[in-house]
Amino acid sequence: MTAHAELQWGRTHIAYSVTRSARKKTLAIRVEPDGSVHIVAPPAVADERIASLVRKKAAWIVERQRRVADVPPKPTPREFVSGETFLYLGRQHRLRVRAGADPGVKLVAGYLEATVPRGVADEARRALVRSLLEDWYRAHAVERLPERLAEWSAKLGVQPKALLIREPQKRWGSCDAAGNIRLNWRIIQAPRKLVDYVVAHELAHLAHDDHGRAFWALLGRVMPDYEERREALRKAGGGMVW
Numbered sequence: 001m002t003a004h005a006e007l008q009w010g011r012t013h014i015a016y017s018v019t020r021s022a023r024k025k026t027l028a029i030r031v032e033p034d035g036s037v038h039i040v041a042p043p044a045v046a047d048e049r050i051a052s053l054v055r056k057k058a059a060w061i062v063e064r065q066r067r068v069a070d071v072p073p074k075p076t077p078r079e080f081v082s083g084e085t086f087l088y089l090g091r092q093h094r095l096r097v098r099a100g101a102d103p104g105v106k107l108v109a110g111y112l113e114a115t116v117p118r119g120v121a122d123e124a125r126r127a128l129v130r131s132l133l134e135d136w137y138r139a140h141a142v143e144r145l146p147e148r149l150a151e152w153s154a155k156l157g158v159q160p161k162a163l164l165i166r167e168p169q170k171r172w173g174s175c176d177a178a179g180n181i182r183l184n185w186r187i188i189q190a191p192r193k194l195v196d197y198v199v200a201h202e203l204a205h206l207a208h209d210d211h212g213r214a215f216w217a218l219l220g221r222v223m224p225d226y227e228e229r230r231e232a233l234r235k236a237g238g239g240m241v242w
């Protein structure tokens with residue numbers, strides 16, 4: 001039997017479900033990948049004791065929810081050789097590695113063409129292709145993300161202090177207390193709808209620093225299909241981390 005409950009912790013609203021199980025001797029608390037909170041409890045434990053456990057664990061719960069909502073998946077191994085595909089704004093592009101004088105990456109007739117000097121040994125060439133690709137994506141993120149940020153800042157009625165293009169550890173983006181928005185350059189691989197989800201999500205943190213009800217309500221007002229986008233990002237994310 002599962003019941004639903006909720007409590008207020010500071011400015012954060014924590015909703016949780018409680019399942020009673022005769023097989024349980026102690027209280028167990030779990031935060032799912034979607035951020036939902038589940039308690040499994042022995043039948044005799046009073047609701048008030050459960051609520052007090054949730055309150056005691058609130059900081060941990062909120063931190064976990066924050067992490068699961070913003071976190072990219074584990075990296076997919078890549079070889080950085082001709083024929084592999086890479087995403088840019090949701091489109092798949094085949095990598096073509098060629099030898100030439102001017103090292104760099106260009107988008108040529110649908111191919112991501114990486115030029116590397118002649119005579120570079122296999123392993124060094126792969127490392128070079130990787131770093132040239134990173135430079136290319138970073139440059140495109142710097143070029144494209146500010147306009148996305150401007151559009152969603154206006155829709156949300158918030159004003160970020162600055163946009164920093166980084167590769168935050170295990171985040172698509174983050175928002176600090178000073179109002180700086182950090183976006184992971186890797187997000188530029190995603191379709192624009194998913195880029196916008198990350199941008200709007202981080203901007204909404206300027207108004208609400210947690211993932212409480214008010215946060216999702218604000219995001220939902222400007223982006224009614226945010227849940228679909230969040231789910232799509234979770235699925236697409238694997239190809240974007242390498």
Ligand SMILES: [Zn+2]
Pocket residue numbers: 066069070201202205211
């Ligand atoms: Zn968040």
